[in-house]
Every structure is written in structure tokens, then in C-alpha cells.
Amino acid sequence: MNLPLLNNLSIYEERVRSLQTNNVLTWCSGCGNYGILNAVTHAMALENIGVEDAILCFDVGCNGNASHNIQAYTIHGLHGRVLSLAAGIKIADPTKTIIAFGGDGATFSEGVNHFVHSVRNNFPIVFIFHNNENYGLTTGQPSATTPCGAKMNAAPDGVSTQPINPLQFALSLNPSFVARTYSGNAQHMTATIQKGMQHKGFAFIEVLQACPTYNKETPDEWYAAHVKDIVEHPNYDNRDIWDARRIVEDLNDTFYIGVLYQNTDLPDFLSVQLSREGKLRLVDEVEHVSINNFY
Amino acid sequence: MKRLCIKIVGASGTGLLSTGDILTRALASLGFNLVSDREFPSLIKGGHSVYTLNVSEDSIYSLSRQADIIVALDKEGMEVYKDHLKDGGILLHAYERFGGIKDLIEEFQSRNVNVISVPGRKTLQEIGANHLMVNVLLIAMLWKVLDYDYEYVEAAIKEKFSSKPKLLEIDLIVLKKGWDLADKKLDFSKPKKPSARRFINGNRAITLGAIHAGCRAYYAYPMSPSSSILTYMAELASKTGMLVKQAEDEITAAQLTIGSMYMGARAMTATSGGGFDLMTESLSLVGMIEVPFVCVIAQRPGPATGLPTWTGQGDFHLAKYAGHGEYARLVIGVSNAQDAFDLIQHAFNYAELYQIPVIVLTDKQIAESLWTIEDFQEKAIPIERGLVSGEGLVSSDRYKITNNGVSKRWIPGDGPAYYFANGDEHLEDGSLTEDAEPAKAMIAKRIRKKESLLQAIEEPVIYGEEIADISFLGWGSSLNVMLDVIADFAERGVKVNYLHYRYLFPLKKGKLNNFFTKNKSVHLIEGNYTGQFGQDIEACGHEFAGKLLKWNGRAFFIEDVIEYIDQNLNKNL
Ligand SMILES: Cc1ncc(C[n+]2csc(CCOP(=O)(O)OP(=O)(O)O)c2C)c(N)n1
Numbered sequence: 001m002n003l004p005l006l007n008n009l010s011i012y013e014e015r016v017r018s019l020q021t022n023n024v025l026t027w028c029s030g031c032g033n034y035g036i037l038n039a040v041t042h043a044m045a046l047e048n049i050g051v052e053d054a055i056l057c058f059d060v061g062c063n064g065n066a067s068h069n070i071q072a073y074t075i076h077g078l079h080g081r082v083l084s085l086a087a088g089i090k091i092a093d094p095t096k097t098i099i100a101f102g103g104d105g106a107t108f109s110e111g112v113n114h115f116v117h118s119v120r121n122n123f124p125i126v127f128i129f130h131n132n133e134n135y136g137l138t139t140g141q142p143s144a145t146t147p148c149g150a151k152m153n154a155a156p157d158g159v160s161t162q163p164i165n166p167l168q169f170a171l172s173l174n175p176s177f178v179a180r181t182y183s184g185n186a187q188h189m190t191a192t193i194q195k196g197m198q199h200k201g202f203a204f205i206e207v208l209q210a211c212p213t214y215n216k217e218t219p220d221e222w223y224a225a226h227v228k229d230i231v232e233h234p235n236y237d238n239r240d241i242w243d244a245r246r247i248v249e250d251l252n253d254t255f256y257i258g259v260l261y262q263n264t265d266l267p268d269f270l271s272v273q274l275s276r277e278g279k280l281r282l283v284d285e286v287e288h289v290s291i292n293n294f295y
Numbered sequence: 296m297k298r299l300c301i302k303i304v305g306a307s308g309t310g311l312l313s314t315g316d317i318l319t320r321a322l323a324s325l326g327f328n329l330v331s332d333r334e335f336p337s338l339i340k341g342g343h344s345v346y347t348l349n350v351s352e353d354s355i356y357s358l359s360r361q362a363d364i365i366v367a368l369d370k371e372g373m374e375v376y377k378d379h380l381k382d383g384g385i386l387l388h389a390y391e392r393f394g395g396i397k398d399l400i401e402e403f404q405s406r407n408v409n410v411i412s413v414p415g416r417k418t419l420q421e422i423g424a425n426h427l428m429v430n431v432l433l434i435a436m437l438w439k440v441l442d443y444d445y446e447y448v449e450a451a452i453k454e455k456f457s458s459k460p461k462l463l464e465i466d467l468i469v470l471k472k473g474w475d476l477a478d479k480k481l482d483f484s485k486p487k488k489p490s491a492r493r494f495i496n497g498n499r500a501i502t503l504g505a506i507h508a509g510c511r512a513y514y515a516y517p518m519s520p521s522s523s524i525l526t527y528m529a530e531l532a533s534k535t536g537m538l539v540k541q542a543e544d545e546i547t548a549a550q551l552t553i554g555s556m557y558m559g560a561r562a563m564t565a566t567s568g569g570g571f572d573l574m575t576e577s578l579s580l581v582g583m584i585e586v587p588f589v590c591v592i593a594q595r596p597g598p599a600t601g602l603p604t605w606t607g608q609g610d611f612h613l614a615k616y617a618g619h620g621e622y623a624r625l626v627i628g629v630s631n632a633q634d635a636f637d638l639i640q641h642a643f644n645y646a647e648l649y650q651i652p653v654i655v656l657t658d659k660q661i662a663e664s665l666w667t668i669e670d671f672q673e674k675a676i677p678i679e680r681g682l683v684s685g686e687g688l689v690s691s692d693r694y695k696i697t698n699n700g701v702s703k704r705w706i707p708g709d710g711p712a713y714y715f716a717n718g719d720e721h722l723e724d725g726s727l728t729e730d731a732e733p734a735k736a737m738i739a740k741r742i743r744k745k746e747s748l749l750q751a752i753e754e755p756v757i758y759g760e761e762i763a764d765i766s767f768l769g770w771g772s773s774l775n776v777m778l779d780v781i782a783d784f785a786e787r788g789v790k791v792n793y794l795h796y797r798y799l800f801p802l803k804k805g806k807l808n809n810f811f812t813k814n815k816s817v818h819l820i821e822g823n824y825t826g827q828f829g830q831d832i833e834a835c836g837h838e839f840a841g842k843l844l845k846w847n848g849r850a851f852f853i854e855d856v857i858e859y860i861d862q863n864l865n866k867n868l
Pocket residue numbers: 060061062063064079102103104105106107130132134135136137138143
């Protein structure tokens with residue numbers, strides 16, 4: 001964490017407070033989303049990201065209901081489409097920090113194509129992936145990350161298909177930043193989101209999210225007992241994609257958290273657009289352009 | 296109006312396109328007004344194609360079905376398109392196994408067709424040229440038949456092959472050979488003062504219009520007949536500095552566009568019906584969060600994959616009704632290159648001023664036909680953004696309930712007055728609500744924009760005289776054929792007029808009553824089966840005397856309308 005700022009607690013607390021709204025939060029009690037939203041506000045405060053500096057983009061799902069619970073410019077789009085929407089925003093104004101939020105239903109079912117191509121394009125946005133292993137908002141149907149055999153709404157005999165391993169999936173796409181954290185650890189979440197904000201490229205952050213209502217198997221306490229910080233792993237090199245692929249394979253016993261993989265050499269989408277060299281905000285360029293030489 | 300119609304026929308891959316291209320250049324350089332288009336099957340190679348060129352000294356917008364001259368690049372082309380040649384017309388070909396086409400040639404001769412031929416392979420062999428250059432041989436012969444100055448066709452060939460000097464050298468030899476082999480056969484006078492004309496197709500015109508209007512990002516997924524807009528945008532990007540991106544699907548293209556527009560840029564996407572189907576949920580989002588959105592639908596006949604390389608006007612209802620829920624939108628119909636250049640600029644203005652989706656309908660014929668044009672006038676249409684500065688505002692200004700339905704829009708991040716662009720129903724600052732009264736008020740506010748928009752858009756335009764012997768009403772590419780028909784019948788002393796809609800929805804009704812009262816025989820002309828747009832006119836209580844509908848993938852040829860008028864005019868007398 002950013003210690004110098006923490007020394008000045010009153011400024012910091014003021015910043016956090018200035019991000020909170022009076023709108024009621026509608027999540028179930030004990031929901032991991034409270035902690036995630038809190039961590040995001042703290043990360044913004046610590047990174048000195050104010051109201052005019054960021055656009056927060058929400059998918060549709062329990063996670064997306066936070067779209068009016070933070071004093072920020074937010075957009076709450078369609079189910080599954082948040083990444084492409086966020087990319088369009090970033091392209092128009094690269095000076096803004098763009099944070100996108102989406103669930104496991106959004107990311108690995110409805111909008112999986114957008115995820116694939118957002119990683120490939122290395123759009124410079126932060127993506128906070130709320131993985132509660134079910135469709136919370138539509139009352140607990142299985143998602144592509146629900147473990148095989150789990151009895152769910154609409155799957156009374158237990159889920160019959162194999163789950164997708166989100167980080168393995170992401171790593172197969174040659175990403176530039178892959179991290180994991182969990183909703184039971186505010187400090188770790190905040191620090192991880194900050195690192196995502198500092199990354200130049202698509203920062204994929206999986207948050208293992210408690211959903212006490214529909215996912216009773218893995219509450220925060222369960223994760224607390226099963227996670228291990230990657231910094232404690234001996235000889236781990238988070239620049240080595242094969243180290244990362246080995247470590248994320250385990251979805252049963254040990255969940256490593258932290259920045260599991262980062263490639264700072266991979267250019268982000270905006271830095272490889274030849275036509276945009278030396279240019280910044282599309283917004284500043286809207287004016288009549290002579291077409292005399294373009295017939 | 297005197298027009299010359301030339302059709303080049305043959306399989307795709309026989310050099311048909313470059314033949315059409317060279318002749319278009321050459322004829323435009325003589326100063327003719329020109330329209331040309333290619334009909335081709337949805338195959339990369341094979342299948343029959345025809346490239347049609349119509350030229351005139353007068354203004355000309357549409358194509359004729361019957362040709363004065365057919366240039367056949369192969370035997371199949373001759374067979375398939377034989378009925379497209381007028382009796383007494385000219386057939387040029389270079390097929391040398393005469394035994395195989397004996398019956399065909401006799402049939403042509405019985406129709407008084409002047410058949411001009413050379414043994415293609417043999418002639419080309421003699422001068423050391425490849426047999427594929429038969430098209431250049433025929434171009435030269437055609438030019439001689441028309442008795443136009445050699446230098447013009449030579450220049451067109453030089454321009455076409457300027458990047459391939461070796462090939463050009465042989466092509467010029469072939470050209471000279473063909474020229475020597477033919478004689479003047481047709482008297483179609485060329486413009487007195489040759490002055491090279493610019494020509495352009497609809498998709499290029501849309502591209503230039505959007506660029507001119509300050510569009511800074513273009514996102515699309517390829518789909519005929521919209522794809523060439525993506526090609527043009529990408530090719531020009533190094534000069535325009537635009538961000539041009541091929542998206543992974545149409546939903547993405549729409550979402551990227553929405554994101555960039557929300558963020559205050561001008562961005563656009565284009566597709567055809569099927570791709571637009573995928574965008575409909577995004578359209579609905581735009582209706583809700585009141586972000587400007589511009590999408591071009593280049594129509595081709597559906598349903599499903601339909602006729603991918605053909606034309607039609609079957610997607611008016613798609614544009615009008617797409618997306619769930621109720622909200623304001625604007626549907627515009629484009630007709631030709633000039634129109635495309637103008638209307639895409641207006642599309643951006645209306646999208647931004649009213650914070651609505653604007654759907655611009657074109658079709659395959661508009662997208663790919665070439666028209667000679669005067670240079671487009673720059674800055675004739677101002678850029679109107681309707682944006683305000685975020686300073687001094689409060690969050691609830693963003694979706695404030697107003698009389699005309701339009702609230703202030705400022706770029707996210709511009710000032711401390713943050714707001715929530717919420718796809719859930721919301722209050723004036725965008726905070727979610729499910730309460731009955733605020734929801735009711737907000738839905739009504741958004742729909743009210745339709746009424747204020749209706750005040751702003753242009754009434755339809757009457758072409759021809761106020762009162763006519765027979766009248767038509769339509770939209771989109773129908774304008775092209777109607778302009779030519781009106782001129783043609785005027786020469787015969789028959790008055791034809793046409794009420795043309797550019798702004799299709801919401802419907803302007805100011806001229807409608809008058810038009811139907813003064814004109815006793817108003818007919819609908821529309822390129823679909825059900826007369827979709829006509830239904831909106833009928834819903835106003837007006838009755839059409841008849842309907843000229845066409846849904847076979849082909850554009851309205853001038854003969855379609857002439858025959859229809861000849862039949863219906865007599866009926867009324
Ligand atoms: C096109 C579309 N299909 C379905 C829905 C209904 N829906 C809303 S949220 C959701 C799934 C949510 O699951 P997830 O993305 O994991 O988010 P969570 O609620 O678990 O946070 C679904 C299916 C929708 N809003 N839009």
C-alpha cells in the first residue's frame with residue numbers, strides 16, 4: 001500500500017468518504033460485493049484518482065448494482081458487454097482510468113467473446129472479475145465457473161458440465177496482467193486493484209467473491225483457509241507464464257493470490273495504433289475535416 | 296433524356312470488374328454523367344456477373360435493364376444476358392469457336408443485332424499477349440464502335456495499370472490492336488466540352504461524409520454490402536488520424552461505438568440487416584442511457600443470409616422497431632452519393648442534439664453504384680453537438696425531466712457533477728429507481744424527444760410538378776429511378792411527380808395531405824414485398840392507387856417504372 005498517504009489519515013479518509021453515496025446498497029448481508037466496492041474506493045483514494053479522472057463501467061449482475069453507489073462517473077450497460085463498452089470509452093479518452101466490473105456469468109457465458117478479444121487487444125483497462133461461481137442476480141443458477149456436481153437453481157441434480165478455469169483461460173490468451181484476490185481480505189484486494197491501476201494494459205483481476213445466499217460451499221472463511229499469497233511462494237517468477245499456468249491449475253486446495261502473471265513488454269492497444277501516433281483524446285478532435293484529398 | 300446503356304457480361308474472375316472500372320474512368324473523363332453498378336453472385340469466383348454503365352449528357356441517376364451494347368467476356372455471359380440486349384443493339388464478343396454459338400448468333404441476328412467479333416485467343420497470341428487480356432481487346436473495339444477519341448481510353452488504361460508497368464506495356468499493344476480491328480457503328484454524341492468528371496460510390500460518400508463530420512472512430516464487423524466502408528476508413532486512417540477497428544462481432548462494434556460516443560467523441564458503425572439484428576439490444580441501451588449512436592444499415596434482401604450481394608429495401612421495419620422497450624429514434628434513408636455525403640452528417644447532428652440512436656438506411660445499389668458528382672461542398676452542414684460544459688452543473692441536470700425531453704449532456708469527467716449512465720430505470724442523476732412515478736416520468740421524457748425531433752427534421756420533397764398525371768411516393772434508392780423517369784416522361788408531355796422521404800421515422804406529415812388531395816393517382820414505389828414504409832402512409836388514412844413493389848434482389852430499372860406508368864396511366868384515363 002501507499003504508505004506516505006496513509007500517514008495522513010484524515011486526507012485519505014476524506015477521499016474515501018467523498019466517493020461514497022447515500023444510495024442504499026441492495027446486496028444480501030455478508031455479500032462479498034460490499035468489500036469489493038470498498039476496496040475499489042480505497043484503491044482510488046490511494047492512487048489519487050478523483051471524480052474527474054475515472055469512468056467506472058458496470059455489467060449486469062449483483063456486482064453491477066453498485067453503479068450508483070460510488071460518487072463517480074459510471075455507466076451501467078448490458079449483460080455480458082461491459083468490456084467492449086469500456087474499451088470504447090478508453091479509446092475516446094486515454095487520459096481516464098477505466099475500471100470495468102463483471103461477474104462470472106457475464107464474463108464466461110454471455111460475453112466470453114468480449115473477454116477473449118479484450119485480452120488479445122490488451123485494452124488498457126482494469127477488469128475486476130467478480131467470481132461468485134453462480135448467477136446471483138437471477139437467483140443462483142450455475143455459471144461456467146460453478147463446480148461440477150453442485151446442486152443449483154435450474155440444476156437440481158447437480159451441474160453436469162466441467163467448469164472453466166478463469167485464470168487458465170486468461171493465461172492461454174497471452175495476457176499482460178493476471179491477478180487474483182478474494183473478497184474477505186480488504187487490504188489484499190485494495191493492493192491488488194492498485195497494481196492493476198498501475199499496469200499499462202488489460203489488468204485482469206479475479207476476485208473470489210463470497211455469495212452467502214447461493215454459494216454456501218465457499219464463504220470468505222473457506223477462502224481464507226485456502227488462499228496463499230504468491231509472495232510466499234519460493235522461487236516464483238510472475239514473469240514466467242508457465243509458472244503461472246501451473247500454479248492456477250489447482251481449484252481445490254491452494255488458491256494463490258496476488259499478481260500471478262505480468263508482462264510489461266506487451267504493448268497495449270492504444271500504443272500500437274499507427275494512425276493515432278502523437279494523438280490523445282478523440283474528444284478534442286471532433287471538427288470538420290477536409291476531404292479534398294480523399295475522393 | 297438520351298442515355299447509352301452498356302453492359303459487360305461474363306463470369307466473375309474474367310476481368311469484368313476492371314473492364315467496368317476502365318470504361319467508367321474513360322467515359323467520365325469525356326465529361327459524361329454516369330451511373331454504373333455491378334450485379335454479381337455471392338461467390339469469389341465463378342457465377343454470372345454483369346457490370347452496367349449508363350451515360351448521358353443530362354443528369355442521370357438510375358440504370359436501364361435493356362442495353363444498347365453488350366460486351367460479352369465469355370460464352371456463358373452471352374447466353375445468360377441475351378435478353379438484356381435491345382433489338383437492333385450491338386453485341387461485342389471474342390469467342391472463336393463459332394460452331395458452339397451458331398444458334399445464339401442466329402437468334403441475335405434475327406433480332407437485328409449487330410454482332411461484332413474477333414477471334415480472341417488467336418488475335419492475342421499473334422501479338423504475344425495473354426488470353427486473359429481479351430477484355431482490353433474488347434474495350435478498344437467498343438471505344439472504336441463509339442468513335443470516341445483514343446487518348447481517353449488509353450489514359451484510363453494507363454491510370455488503371457500505373458503500378459504494373461510491364462503489364463501496362465502489353466495492355467497498350469492489345470488496346471491498339473483492338474482499336475484497329477473495329478469500325479464506328481453507333482452515333483452517341485459525346486459532350487461538346489470534355490471535362491473530366493469525378494465519380495464515387497455510396498459507401499465512399501458515406502465514408503467521406505462521416506470523416507467530414509468529425510467522426511473520429513469507426514468500428515465494424517465485415518458484412519456485405521457495408522464492408523467497403525470499413526476498407527475505406529482503414530485505408531484513409533493514416534491521413535485522417537482516425538481510430539479504425541474491426542471488431543470481433545457486431546455487438547462489440549455497437550458497444551465500442553456507444554463507449555466512444557458516451558465519452559464525447561464522434562464514432563460510427565455500419566453493417567447489414569443480420570449484423571444489425573445483433574445490435575438491437577445495444578440500440579435499446581442507447582435509448583435508455585441517452586447516448587448518441589449512429590449506425591448505417593446497408594440493406595440486402597433477407598431473411599437470414601438471403602441474397603448477400605443483391606439489393607432491396609426490406610429493413611425499414613427492422614430500423615423502426617428494433618430493440619425492446621419504447622424510446623425515441625431517427626431513421627434516415629439515403630439515395631445516392633450526394634445524399635449519402637449530406638445525410639450522414641445530419642445523422643451525427645441529430646444523434647447528438649437529441650441523444651438518440653440514428654439509423655441510416657442504404658442498400659447494395661447505393662453502396663456500390665458509381666455516380667459522377669460535383670465536388671462535395673465542405674462545411675455546408677455545421678457540426679452541432681448539443682454538448683455543454685460540465686462546470687457549474689449538478690448531477691441531476693443530466694437526466695432532468697424537461698418539456699422537450701432533452702436534458703443537458705456533458706462529457707463524463709468534465710467537472711465534478713458526476714452522473715450514472717444507468718441502463719436500469721433511473722432518477723435524474725441516474726440513480727436506480729423502481730418507483731412507479733419517477734419511472735413513468737422518465738420513460739415519458741425519453742419518448743417526448745420524438746415530438747421535438749419531429750419539429751426539427753425536414754419535410755419530404757416533391758420532385759416534378761406539384762400536380763401530375765401520375766404520382767409516386769417512396770424513399771431511399773427509389774429516388775434515383777424516379778428522377779430519371781420524371782425527366783423522361785416530361786419529354787413525352789406526361790407529368791410525373793414523386794414525394795420523396797429522406798427522414799422516414801418519425802414521419803413528417805406536413806405535405807402528405809396536400810399531396811394526396813392534389814394528386815389523384817398516388818402510387819407507392821418500394822423495394823420490398825409488404826410495402827413497409829407505405830404502411831405508415833396508409834396509417835395516416837391515405838390510400839395508394841397502386842403499388843410498384845420489387846423484392847427479387849434487383850434494383851428498380853428505369854423500364855420497371857416506365858412499364859408500370861404505361862399500364863396505370865391508361866387505366867386512369
Ligand atoms: C441479455 C440478458 N440475458 C439475461 C439477463 C438476466 N441476467 C441478469 S444478471 C444475469 C447473470 C448474472 O450472473 P453474473 O454475471 O455471474 O453476476 P452476479 O449476479 O453473480 O454478480 C443474468 C442471466 C440479462 N440481464 N440480459
